[in-house]
Every structure is written in structure tokens, then in C-alpha cells.
Amino acid sequence: MNSGKVYLIGAGPGDPGLLTVKGRDCLALADVVIYDYLANPVLLGYARPETEQIYVGKSRGQHSVPQEEINQLLVDKAGAGLQVARLKGGDPYVFGRGGEEAAFLRQHQIPFEVVPGVTAGFAAAAYAGIPLTHRDTTTSLALLTGHERPERKLSSLDWQKLATGLGTLIFYMGMSNLKMICEQLIKHGRAADTPVAVIQWATLPRQRTLTAPLNKIAEQVAAAGMEPPAVIIIGEVVRYREELRWYDNLPLFGKRFLITRPRAQAATFVALLQAQGAETICIPTIEIATPEDWTPCDQSLARLGGYHGVILTSANGVEAFFGRMKHLGLDLRALAGVKIIAVGPKTAKEIEKYGLSPDLVPQNFRAEGVVEELLAAGVDGKRFLYPRTAIARELIPDSLTAAGAEVDAPIIYRTIATLEKRDMIRHLLESGELDAICFSSSSTFDNLQAMFGDELKTLQGGTKFFSIGPLTSGTIRKHGFEVALEPEQSTLDDLVGAMVDYYKEP
Known part of the structure; x- marks a missing residue:
């Protein structure tokens, strides 16, 4: 075999x-x-x-x-x-x-x-701010299952030893038997006021932690509607929670955001939000596609050495540009003497992954900033390559051409609408499960609007719309919607920082 x-x-x-x-x-x-x-x-x-x-x-x-x-x-x-x-x-x-x-x-x-x-009991305790052992409280603990084989009963456990012989008890899968567990421990000598923590969905942004005395926890868990998966921690160490809790004190803890950018580009944004305690749901409203015709782009790449500069305005554009160069058998030598211009720091970082440092990154991280700084340096008689998305504005080519430059602006990638998860987005909006939807480009909002048309106004309910910058905000407002948040600089770091500020308690 x-x-x-x-x-x-x-x-x-x-x-x-x-x-x-x-x-x-x-x-x-x-x-x-x-x-x-x-x-x-x-x-x-x-x-x-x-x-x-x-x-x-x-x-x-x-x-x-x-x-x-x-x-x-x-x-x-x-x-x-x-x-x-x-x-x-x-x-x-x-x-x-x-x-x-x-x-x-x-x-x-x-x-x-x-x-x-990492077993759930240890992780749940750590994320709830509960040290399972503490030299001032207890040096012993036990891991137990509250749901054994059907033919075996929890009553077969040695409740006397569990109640009085061990410090911290961690029950897995015990929610359906919580009341009986508490009654047995009290019956066999555990103090009724022993603190208990029930931690649901431990280590995830939806984590919920409820604490109460041993004789009241079952009633309070039922009233709160807490269900599995959950871990039950019983012992004096639970008293440390208020002092040591950290996870559910993160600024965006308990907030749920829908991320609409393409999945490949969402990882950095998701990591930034999760570091602040947020829950993220990635459902792209656009997909990245290749041009319908590569000919204009390939013709431009064939004469790279003849350009004064190459203008790159997005991470997608950077990836497509260097990917197409490789496809055509070109390497970095083809860019010798050509200035590399990036619209902002994120685009610059993407360029650096290919072994190049941009010659220009404007202070204003928008197409307007690129135009302003190039015009200040003088563009008359110079030739630029501006590989772009199919829906890019004409600001860069029009402005530079008007100032005497020659600009080739072939399409190097397209954004296309995706309807694959339309029903899932509808469910999230109708159920009110989203705090906000984050839009990182005009096309992400345009395609969401195209999914639902006029119905989007009804579906939105209390869900906020967050925008990465003025262009995206303008698109949202053009459709008659309010933009709840827009950072001063159009970067993901600044957007997350603005979100943290937005949810700070007054």
C-alpha cells in the first residue's frame, strides 16, 4: 500500500x-x-x-x-x-x-x-484576563469535560475531590450541564460565592465573558442567552479578571466591519483592524481582472527606456505592471534611467518589494499630489508612462499633457463587479450585524450600489459607511449616502486610526 x-x-x-x-x-x-x-x-x-x-x-x-x-x-x-x-x-x-x-x-x-x-481553556483564560494559577491564590488546576459519553454521567466524577482538593477548575463542553456542575460543587464543599467565568467564542472578536458567583452563574448565563462554544472557569483566580483584562479592552473590541476590497489586498487592512480587537468580514464587491486587450500596454512596455518616468498609483497597478514586465521577459534593467513615481507610501512599499525605491512620493497621497509635484519640477517635453485601471480619472494624463508632456496611459488592469456574495451581504445588513462597511475605493462602493440599487438605502439601517479618502467619499455622497468617517490621509493606517478615534468614549 x-x-x-x-x-x-x-x-x-x-x-x-x-x-x-x-x-x-x-x-x-x-x-x-x-x-x-x-x-x-x-x-x-x-x-x-x-x-x-x-x-x-x-x-x-x-x-x-x-x-x-x-x-x-x-x-x-x-x-x-x-x-x-x-x-x-x-x-x-x-x-x-x-x-x-x-x-x-x-x-x-x-x-x-x-x-x-493551544487548548481552548488556557487561551480563554488568557484572553479574559484570568491567570489559571497564581502563587497567592492557587497552584493547582484541572481540565474537565462537562459532556462525556452518553452512557456515562457527570455524577460519576469525584465531586468531593474536585470541590475541595483543587484550586482552578476548567470545564469544556459544560454549558448544558452548568447548573448541575455548580450544584454538585456547592453540595460537596465549594463555597457558594466562588467566582466563575463563562467565556464564549474565546480569542475571537465576538468573545463574551460573564462572571458571577458559583450559586448564581447558571441563572445569569441563561438570562444572557450565552451558548456553546464556551469554557467555564471556576476558582479564586477569576477575581483577577477586572485587573488583568486586556483583550476586551481593545478600542475596537466587539465591533464588526465589512471589508469590500479584493481579498488579496484585504490582508493588511484586516490585520490592522484585528490588532485593535475588531471582527472583520471580507466580502469583496470587486475583483481584479486583466485588460481586455494587452496590446497598448505591451507596446508601451517595449519602449520603457524612452520614458522620463513611470507613474504608479495603486498596489494593484504595481503588481500588474511588474507582472506584465516579467511576462514579456523584461527585468529591472529595462527601467534604467527611468524615474519611478508612487502616489503614496503604500504604493511605494509595493514597489520596494520589487527591488526599487521610488524617486517621488508626493506629500498629498492622491493623483492631485502627483500632478502638483511633477508640474513644479517641470514636465514640458518629457514623456511619462501611466499604467492604470480602466476606471481611473483622466486628471494625470490631462494635466501633464496640458503642461507639454507626452503621456501614455494604457489599461493594465480592470475592476469588475462580483455578485457572488450578494445574499450574504443582504443578510448582514438586514440583521443589523454590521457596525460599518469600509470602502477603500470608489469602485467598491459603486459595485455595492449596483448590487442592490435603490434598496440599499433601506437595507443600510444603522450601518455606517467609512471611506478611505475624498474621492471615495464623493462617490458615496453622489449616491445620496452619508459618510460617517474619512481620515485626513488616504491610507489604511490612517483609516484604522480614525476608526479608533470614532469609537472612543466621550
Whole structure:
């Protein structure tokens, strides 16, 4: 039998940043990824595009694929010679049935490796501001499951020892039995006023933490409507939460934003927002496409050495420009003596990835800034290449041409509307689940407007519209909508900074 190998990978508790480096590397090598309900789907981005992805998730009362079938699936895929990444929430060997899967693989002589993950109990405590041990409080803790095999009852636990012999108790999967757990602990000697924390969706921006005494927590959890997935922490260490909480004190914690820019360009924006505690949903309203006809662009690139300067005004334009150069067999030598002009610092950083430092980055990060500084330096008799998007304004070519320059402005990429996630955006707007939609270009808003037409005004409800700069804001207002926020400088860093200021308590 031509056997592959199975990697039982702990995906961590939810925050994709808590995946281990080894787990990430195994995902990158996998031919197949088999993942669970509690494994953050963002992690699938570490796999190769051609990697097969199979969802076998389980949630309370719903089993997508029975465990026996998951076991057999692992054997079948690895037995076919494939490298299999089995992505499991938390740690595979902490209430994750990883031991059962490993034993089944061993029985069928399938090689496997276990990649530990950050278990939910430890992560939930850390993100809620609760030290599980503290030398002034307790030096012992226990990990327990509140949901055992159906034929076994929680009453079979040694409640006397749990109640009086251990400091901190961490219950996984105990929400449906929370009341009984509390009653048993109090009955067997645990103080009724022992502090308890219930942490739902730990390490994610939707995290909720509720604290109450042992004799009142079940009632308060029910009143708050808290449901699984959640971790229950019982012990005196919970009292440290108010002093040590940090995650839910981040400035954008609990806020949910829709990101409309293309997925490939959204990563930096998402990282900036998540660092401030925000939850982000990426649903692009545009896609990047190649020109319908490459001829004008290729003709311009063939005579690169004849230009005084190349003007690049977006990260997409930079990627398309250097990508097309490579396609035509051109390298950086073709740009010898040609000045590189970037519209702003973000575009400049993209250019630097290709080994070049821009000769000009205007103080005003807009096309107007490029025009102003070029005209100040003099453009009469000079020739410029301005590779652009199909919907770019004519400001740069018109202004420079009027001043005596010659400008070639071929289309190097297009933005096209995508309707793929229209229903998902509708649901988010109708349910009021969004605090704001962030627009990074006029086209991102134009295409959202095209999706819903006049109905967008009704759907918007209380959702705010945030704009990266004056051009995008002008487009939003042209359609009759209010712009709630616009940063002073048209950069993602400034937009996130403005969002933090916007939500500061007065």
C-alpha cells in the first residue's frame, strides 16, 4: 500500500494567530485538509490552492460526519498516498478525540504525527484576563469535560475531590450541564460565592465573558442567552479578571466591519483592524481582472527606456505592471534611467518589494499630489508612462499633457463587479450585524450600489459607511449616502486610526 501520512494539527482556540509555526507548515504541505467546526476557516489560507478541503465539523446536536467515517476518511486519503492535515480546534489530545483518531490510524498502519495546539481553556483564560494559577491564590488546576459519553454521567466524577482538593477548575463542553456542575460543587464543599467565568467564542472578536458567583452563574448565563462554544472557569483566580483584562479592552473590541476590497489586498487592512480587537468580514464587491486587450500596454512596455518616468498609483497597478514586465521577459534593467513615481507610501512599499525605491512620493497621497509635484519640477517635453485601471480619472494624463508632456496611459488592469456574495451581504445588513462597511475605493462602493440599487438605502439601517479618502467619499455622497468617517490621509493606517478615534468614549 502506498501510504501517505496524517498530521493531527491543533488549530488553536479560534484566533488564527495562535496556530503554531509547525501547524502552518504542515498545512502548506498537505494534499488534503480535513477540518472541524471549531477550526478557524481562515487557516485554510495556508494550504495550497489546489489542496482538497473537506469539512467534517460537529456542533452541539449536529454531526456533519460521524466520527467513524472521519476515521475511515483519514485512512482512505493517507492510504492513497496523500499528505493529510487533520485540523482540529484547540489541541488534538485535549477533549478533541485526537487519541481515537491516532489509535485508528495505528491499527491501519498509517503513519501519523501530532502537532499540539493551544487548548481552548488556557487561551480563554488568557484572553479574559484570568491567570489559571497564581502563587497567592492557587497552584493547582484541572481540565474537565462537562459532556462525556452518553452512557456515562457527570455524577460519576469525584465531586468531593474536585470541590475541595483543587484550586482552578476548567470545564469544556459544560454549558448544558452548568447548573448541575455548580450544584454538585456547592453540595460537596465549594463555597457558594466562588467566582466563575463563562467565556464564549474565546480569542475571537465576538468573545463574551460573564462572571458571577458559583450559586448564581447558571441563572445569569441563561438570562444572557450565552451558548456553546464556551469554557467555564471556576476558582479564586477569576477575581483577577477586572485587573488583568486586556483583550476586551481593545478600542475596537466587539465591533464588526465589512471589508469590500479584493481579498488579496484585504490582508493588511484586516490585520490592522484585528490588532485593535475588531471582527472583520471580507466580502469583496470587486475583483481584479486583466485588460481586455494587452496590446497598448505591451507596446508601451517595449519602449520603457524612452520614458522620463513611470507613474504608479495603486498596489494593484504595481503588481500588474511588474507582472506584465516579467511576462514579456523584461527585468529591472529595462527601467534604467527611468524615474519611478508612487502616489503614496503604500504604493511605494509595493514597489520596494520589487527591488526599487521610488524617486517621488508626493506629500498629498492622491493623483492631485502627483500632478502638483511633477508640474513644479517641470514636465514640458518629457514623456511619462501611466499604467492604470480602466476606471481611473483622466486628471494625470490631462494635466501633464496640458503642461507639454507626452503621456501614455494604457489599461493594465480592470475592476469588475462580483455578485457572488450578494445574499450574504443582504443578510448582514438586514440583521443589523454590521457596525460599518469600509470602502477603500470608489469602485467598491459603486459595485455595492449596483448590487442592490435603490434598496440599499433601506437595507443600510444603522450601518455606517467609512471611506478611505475624498474621492471615495464623493462617490458615496453622489449616491445620496452619508459618510460617517474619512481620515485626513488616504491610507489604511490612517483609516484604522480614525476608526479608533470614532469609537472612543466621550
